[in-house]
Each structure stands twice: as C-alpha cells, then as structure tokens.
Amino acid sequence: MTARWAVAGGGSTAGTGELLRFALRRDRIMLPVWLYALVGSTGATAASIGKLYPTTASRVSLAQSINSNGSLRALYGPVYDATSNGALTAWRMLPYGGLMLGLLCVLLVVRHTRAEEESGRLELIGAGAVGRGAPLAAGLGTAVIASALVGVLTAAVLGATGQPLGGSLAFGGALFGCGVCFAGVGAVTAQLSGTSRAANGIGGAVLGLAFLLRACGDAAGPTGPGWLLWLSPLGWAERVRPYTDDAWWLVALLVVAGAVQISIGYLLAGRRDLGAGLLPQRPGPAVAEPSLRGAGGLAWRLQRGGLLGWAVGFAVGGSMLGGITEGVKQLISTSSNVEQIMERMGGTSGMVDAYLATAMNLLAMVAAVYAVQTALRLRGEETSGRAEPVLATGVSRLGWAASHLLYPLLGSAVLLLVGGITAGLGTGVVLGDAAGWTGKLLVAALVQLPAVWIFAAVTVALFGLLPQWSTAAWGVLGVLLFIAYLGPAVNAGQWLLDLSPFTHVPKLPGSAFQAQPLLWMVLLSVVLAGSGLAGWRRRDVG
Template identity: 50%
Template sequence: MTSTPVAPAAPAPAPDPAAPARSRGHDLAGTGVLYRLALRRDRIALPVWVYIGTGMVASTAFSFRELYGDEAARRTFTAGIDGNGSLRALYGPVFDGSTIGGLTAWRMGVFGAVLAALMSTLLVVRHTRAEEEDGRLELVGAGAVGRRAPLTAALAAALTANAALAALVAAALIGAGQAAAGALAFALGLGATGLFFAALAAVTAQLAETARAANGLAGAAIGTAFVLRAVGDSGSGAGWVGWLSPLGWAEQVRAFGGDRWWVLLLPLAGAALLTALARALVARRDLGAGLLPQRPGPAAAAPALASAAALARRLQRGPLLGWTLAFAAAGAVFGGVAKGVVDLIGDNRQMADVLARLGGQRGVLDAYLSSIATMLGMTAAVYAVQAVLRMRAEEVSGRAEPVLAGAVSRLRWAAGHLLFPLLGTALPLAAAGLTAGLAEGLALGGGAGGGGTGGGAGGAVGRMLGATLVQLPAVWLTAAVALAAYGLLPRRAAAGWAGFGLFVLVSWLGPILRLPQAVLDLSPFSHLPHLPGGGLTAAPLFWITALTALTATAGLAALRRRDLG
C-alpha cells in the first residue's frame, strides 16, 4: 500500500502593518450614510429647534430695541439689576447694559444655552440609544457599518445643528444692527454649549439601557448645571461655583461685554474629552446593553397591567412625573423673581412713570406673570406632542402589534395614550401655577408694592393656577395636530413638531414683526385670555376646544383605517 505524499503546510502570512489602520477605518465605516440618514429623519424636528432658538433671540433683541431705543434708557433699566439677586440668579449678570446686544445676551444667554443643550441631547440619544432599543441598530450593524459609526454620525448631526443655530443667531443679531464680534461670540457660546451636552448625551447613551434613562441622566445634568450657575450668579459670594457649570461658561464668554474668546475652549475641550470617553465605552459593552446595572422586574405582571390603558399608563408615567417636577421647580423660580421685577421697577423712576400708565406695579407684575404662564403653556405643548408620538414609537418598535392582536381595538389602545396629552398636561401646569403662586405670595407678602389685590399667598396661588390652566385648550390643539399627523401621515409623524413650531413662532415673533392679524390668529396661544390681570372670556376657549375635537377625530379615524407599521 502506497502512501500519498502530504504537501507541506503553507507558511503563516506575515502580519500586515496596515491592519490596525484598516481596523480603525472599519470602526467608522458607514458614518457618512448614517449622518445623512440622521439629518433626513430629523429634517423637520431640527429646523424647528433651530428656528425656535433663533426666534427667541431675535424677538428679544427687537423687543429691547422697541422698549429702550436710546442708551440712556438702557443704562437706566440695567442700573438695578446688579443688586437684584433673584434676577441675577435667573438670567445672570449684565456685562454690557449700553447696547441691545448686551441686553439680549443677558436675557437669552442662559435660556438659549439650555435650548441648545436640550436639542443636542435629544438628537444624540435618538440616533444612538433609541436606535439600539428599537432594534434598528442591530439590523444596520449587520451590514458594512463600523461599531462607532452610529455614535460618530449622531455627534456629526449635533455639530451641524449647533453650527446652524450659531450661524442664524449671529446673523439675526448682526441684522438687528449689533456688533459682529459680540454677535459671533454670543452665537458661538450657544453652539459650544450644545456640543458639550451632545457629547455628554453620547456618554449617557452608553451608560443607560433605555433612551428614556439616557435622556433622564442628560436632563439631570442640565438641571444641575443651571442650579450651579444660579448659585454663582446670585451675588451670594460664591461666584466660583458658576465656573463649575457649562451653562456658566456660555455666560462667561461675556458677549458684547469684552468678548472673552478663550472661555469657548472650556466647552470645546469638555466635548472632546466626553466624546473620547463615549467612543471608548461603546466598544466595551454589548449591543443593546448599558453599562449601568438594570434592576430585574417581577416574574409576573401585576393585575393593574391587565389592560391596554394600564400599559399606556405604565409607559407614560415616568415622563409625566419628570415634567411635573420640572414645572414645579420652574414655577417656584419664576414666582420668586416677582419681587425682583417689582424692585427693579421701583428703582427706576422713568420706567415707573411709563408703567404707571399701564396699570402700575400690579399691572406690570401681572403682565410678567402672564408672559410666564404663556411660556409654560408652550413648554407643556412640547410634552403633549411627545406623549402623542409615543404611540408611533410603540408602533415602529413592534410592541403595539402584540397588544392589538388581542381583544383591543385601535381606538381603545390610542385612548390609553391620549389621556396623557389631554388630561395629563393639566398636572405639570397646575404644579407650576401652585409653586409660582406660593413663591410670588411669599416673596411679596401680599400685593405688589402695596398695589396688589391682596390675599397673600392664597390669592397669588389662585391667580397663577388660573393663568396656567387656561393654557390647556391651546396645548390640547397642539397635541391634536400631532395626532392628526400621526394618523394621516404615519411616516411623517414628526410633522406634529412643525405645527408646534408654527404656533410658537407666530406667538413670539408675530407681534414684534407686526404681522397681519390673520397670521397671528394661526396660533391658539394668541387667542387665550391674558391671565392674571386680564378678563376671562369663554368663547375662545370653547372654539379652540371644538377645533381640537375635530382635529383629533380626523387623526383617530385615519389611524383606525390605515395599516400599521
């Protein structure tokens, strides 16, 4: 028997020195495609965020130009702010009270930075952790897509959004006749803050296992940053605390008041470090898992979860609780500033003479509280749209299909979710009215400057509860528009945000730009009674509620007839 000769084994290939470079390149494979996909998916939401931020800054600048057209009036206005701790804690110090740009930077620096932070965190979590939670990232990752590509694409989309916000804000201020250097410094401060919190959201997306938890961690960081900055600006001698806050960094750029460009390095360096940390963490965890340990749930569901409405309540209760606590805190802050508003007027004889013709200090305070109530109503509309679009998230994730496969109709399933944008919105608004009224009553000890309506804290609570709850019809109509978009155009459900953006922009910019009344009437917030101080008329509330019912009915009818998915 002859043996068959065996060929010698081939020598092992020499290691390729270019392999590490190819591996690094493979980690980012598909980033460009995912970046374009992220911008396409957010082609409605991102412009709304950017336009709202730009509109807030532009409307503030135009308002100051209308109210304080000469430098003497502006300096008189800002003379009492430095010693007013409550206003400093809310808005920060005034670094330049002689220009419209300086006043705009004081009024919108902090809140513009908060808006950029919220926009950036929601965007990054949506395109990272939310994609993993819904299972779409697993399908995408099965192709030629690198491990770090989704994270890099989300951060690139956030960079684009913040760059657009900064460019439009700078253009708006320059268009208003302000110095280009100050406008650019202010705009870059907002954009750099947005980039910092985008990178922070990239880290929380690696830590948490759900998008809701990741957004919660990022939101808690934004709230902490606001508190630290408020402590540093309150004039309590702890100014160094403000430097611990990224929101304080945006303020310390001192746009129009010295333009300290080097401060921009702080948020940019922080964003770079957090991005490096997120990139390191994404490679050290399993797809779909978070680095923070998860508490296991019970083996069997509680009897309270035996219905579709109970399941919707379980899914929606966390966000509702978070919004309620945030509204309660915001109401306490805005109500506490009431004394600062009164003191600022009392220290300014020229302003007091002008405002006396508008109803005295009580009239001015009512006007301030009415504007706060309107702002809270518009913010509650954000929660309402989110609560409505939660149905779309349940549908595309496949979780709605098993529920509807049983003895649950679509209308019954939808009704469980719609309780929150329709009735649940009353809870955060009532919490804000309660805390704002208590803070106002305690701060003023009764009527404003002796010219109030009396009643102490109890009377103030009643006035503010009425002012916040009267916003509900407009909030409901905003939610109904989102429901109609979800029912009629499920793949374009984000168009619900376009309706919200239209209402907000018309309400804010319309009066300043002196738009025709027909345009102003497009926003339901323009029809609401101006409480406190104004008269309560039932007719606009009735018609807005009726329009809400018609719009919601159209959305539900479309949902009942269309295919799911």
C-alpha cells in the same frame, strides 16, 4: 458576548459618511424647526431690545434693576455691559440659547445611537460594512453640524442688525461650544442606559444641574460663591461676555470639555454589549401586576415617569415665576414699551397681573410641549412594533389610543395645576396673601388647557391621517409658540398673533373671563382628534 461588526477596510468608523447622510435626512424636518427657533428668537430679541431700550440711560436703568435683584440674576444672569444692544442680547439669550442647543444635541446623539440600538435597526446596520464607532460618529456629526449652523447663522443675523462682528462671532462661538459640550454628554449617557428615554433623562438631568449651578452662582452676586459658575458649562458660556470681553478661551474650554466627554463615550462604547447599557438593569418581577393586564395599565407604566419628571419641573418653574414677581414689577417699570408688551400679552389691569398672566401663558406653552411629546408616543409605539402585539389581543384600536391620549389630555392639566399652585404660593410669599394668589393663579393656569389641547389634537390628526408626517407636529408647535412668545415684542400684526391658540385665552388674573373662545378651541380639538382617530381606525398599522 460583545458584538463584533463587519468592517471593510475602514476601521471602527467605517460607514460614518453614509450614516451621517442618513441621519441628516431623517432630521430634515426637526433640525430646520430648531434652527429657526434658536436663530430667529435671538434675532427677534436683538430687534426688540433696540426698540424697548433705545437710549444708553434706559439700558443702564435696566442693568441696575437686574443686578440689584438676586432672583432676576438667577433667572437671566447679571448684565455685564449696558452700553450696547449686542451685550444685552447676549445677556438675555446666551443662558437659554445654550441650554436649548445643549438639549437638542443630547437628543440628536441619543436618537442616532441608543434609540437605534433599542429598536434593533443598529444591529441590522452593523451586519454590513459599518464600524462599531460609526453610529456614534454619525450622531455626533449631526449634533456638531447643528451647533455650527446655529453659531454661524446667529453671528450672521446679529451682524446684519448692526452689531460688531467680533462680538457676534463670540456669541455664535459660545453657542457652538455649548452644543459640542452637551453632545459629549449625550455620547456618554447613550452608553450608560439601555433605553433612549433613560439616556435622554440623564442628559436632561445634567442640563438641569448645569442651569441650577449657573443660577446659584449668579444669584449669589459678587460677594457669594461665584465659583459655582465655573462648575457649569452654561456659566462658561455666560462668561464669554460677547461684545464686552469676547473671551474665546472659554469657547475653546467648552469644545475641549466636549472632546473629553466624546472620548469617554467612545471608550465606554467599546466596553459594553450591543443593545446593553453599562448601568445595571433592575430585574422585573416574575409575575406582572394585575394593572398591566389592560392597555390603560401599560400606558400608565410607560408614561408615569415622564409625567412625574415634568411635574417636578413645573413645581420648580412655577415657584421661580411666582417668587420673582416683585423684581419683575421693578424691571417692567424701567421701560414704557415693556409695559405695553406685557399688557399685550397679559392683560391691562396692572403690571403685576399682566406679568402673572404672561407667566401662566409661558407655563402653558411648556405644557404644550409635553402634550405633543406624549401624543407622539402613539406613533413611537407603532413604529417600534410594540403596538401590534397589544392590538393582537382583545384591545381595540380606539381603546389602545385612548389609553395613551389620557396623558396629553389629563397630564397637561396636572402640570398646569402644579404650576399654578406653586406660582401662587411663590407670589404669596413675596406679595402676601398666599391663599388668594394661589386661587387666582390656579384658575389662570387651568384656563390655558384648551389651547394646550389643540396641539395634542393636531398631533393625533397627523398620526391618524398622515402618520409619516407625525413629527411635523413639532414644527406646528415651534412656529405657533414662536409667534405667541415673540410676536408681541416685535409688534407683529394682530392677524399673525391670532394664529396662536394662546392669543385667544382669557388673560387671567386681571382681565374678564370669556368662555366663548375656550369653547371654540375645545370644539376644534375634538374635531381634529376625532378625525385622527377615525383615520387610525381605518389605516394599516405601521
């Protein structure tokens, strides 16, 4: 039976204001971290480009290197205008800024709609004077506000660096359009699936497809199937060309696409039962598998889909990073300052080794995101009420926690293993000696593990000692990744770089292996995780 919610004279969106304020309050930690990362990275990129390519000649040389290499065009897009720092900043940041903002908006909409239904809280809220469409309106409102803030702040930061106001506004408008468009994607996926994980997974697949279409269209060049760009919202954002064309009509197209998807989401929401998705659910077996009789089997069932998806992503990412080695070597040579930054991040034994060390560092940063996500599953299982029935059996608290902590511990190792092997194979294809490069990059990837484990250990410590602050692990991750990724580009002080665990990892291949910093990081991880598990053992559940 379709749920009919009580409404006190406000129609289907009654109570939206209250739910929106509640959603913003819930996201008071997560949103500032995302805003800081998105806006700060754009500002830092603008500043670093000005230092790396201070003359028109150096910028033109960069553009020629990018536009003549299909793999680099696929990764970053073509350079439309090399005459200004603003245009180069748009080239560097729009595809990835739009992708990350789109991901944020999908997560926000699903978090405040499907996830609330899944937990049962939305049914309680619906028993009051709240319209059926109010939760979706609140989720969309949160995403639109976040997108608007990113757009406005980005334009303000770029304007403050001396870039033309018109181009800065077009840059911010393109980001805002991406956010609205993918908020619409979240509105639709929240109606299709019966679980938030599946809804986020479908949304992530749409984002990945959009990025792939954009990459294929750019890699093909002017003589290839450039029409692929027009199948991707990220391609539309790229074609806005801030500081060159300022094509506002494409910003409007992104917003209209989002509005159409939002309308479809509302239409679908009215045609399903509360708590159910429109996609058919596959019935489970009548009798549980023997593996589900223990906490380890249950944790594997919950975590295996995510691990598989991440492994596929690492295989693709590793292949891309390895396959563009030759082109990146050419790109680095366009600026002595870029060479210095790569050496600072990746060692001093040559441009190829420095780039590959940096690439393994980037894979490890992404693996740290997986480690935090899987470690936070402990808190998610606790707050959803699913942990308590398991603990009511013969499963101990530490045994239950250990069953989930295997995935940030060993799952991150699997991801780095996959990334290292595929990067080595990709490098071997373009440089020769596939076996040799695979061995080198496999070691270079796995040596990053202690740094990844620190982030998982911080998450466990927060879960056990300060459970209400568990999501602050994302803030710690965001700040330290921001330092590790952009610190060398803006000549940050060594004391600041040393705050990131990735600064202390041996820069392989090329540099000498040093075991001492790895041992210290492992010891720190053990202390943090141990304190968190001790706190979990003593505190109340929930």
